[in-house]
């Protein structure tokens with residue numbers, strides 16, 4: 001399969017790309033997002049605090065406990081901004097229907113996804129279980145969306161999982177935005193089978209049944225159900241064991257084309273990955289090489305070669321190079 005060229009559309013907290021929109025007039029530019037990932041995605045920058053009419057610099061905000069849930073309040077003048085922020089999020093969530101993911105700024109009472117302090121009105125006793133008001137509303141409206149914050153994206157495993165999801169979502173969006181037929185969805189699904197199997201074996205089988213009946217369903221309901229099931233399956237965590245299972249599936253399909261020495265080499269590299277001595281990139285590179293080199297008439301090799309599992313995103317991102325813990 002040729003390198004993936006599709007560009008996911010990804011919403012992002014503007015300050016992470018270097019926009020001077022923070023409360024102090026500064027930014028929180030993140031190098032991975034603004035340099036490496038920027039080469040491969042189309043960013044949709046959003047600063048909710050600016051969009052509700054606050055300037056930069058501005059007074060700082062915080063979350064305060066209330067019986068109806070956390071309120072977004074200015075620290076000094078005590079203005080409650082929960083209603084405009086929630087209204088903005090409702091409109092933005094609808095307007096962002098075509099994005100494939102969202103990277104939120106961590107530790108923000110508007111954008112933070114996890115662990116935001118929630119204060120008592122007195123200013124005491126913060127607990128750290130809050131979520132930014134804007135982020136909470138957007139994620140509630142779009143539960144299937146791939147979301148992360150820039151802090152968690154410094155973790156190699158979480159980064160790879162997020163990038164894989166946004167590229168898969170973008171491929172599906174590209175298909176469904178065109179004049180597709182059931183057979184196109186069947187072909188799309190066939191290319192993603194190993195990727196789905198690496199994430200969620202049970203969902204892989206269920207989605208297979210859905211696609212098998214593709215021609216008997218109205219297009220809109222089929223697209224909607226497939227989209228939700230596909231994105232939910234890819235949100236499930238991969239494991240070393242699941243990757244090994246997929247690698248063996250692929251080896252089984254192309255193994256007949258390989259001489260015994262090459263077949264044994266590939267099996268040995270898969271075993272090294274299972275023993276956590278090499279990164280996933282190592283058996284995958286060998287598998288890709290053999291799938292490309294197998295006889296042109298050999299249908300199983302063509303099937304393996306076209307699997308998105310082998311190239312789920314551009315190689316330049318170098319995301320499968322970590323040895324599993």
Ligand code: SF4
Nearest residue numbers: 013015047105108111
């Ligand atoms: S964290 Fe969100 S609200 Fe704060 S500056 Fe960044 S984009 Fe704006």
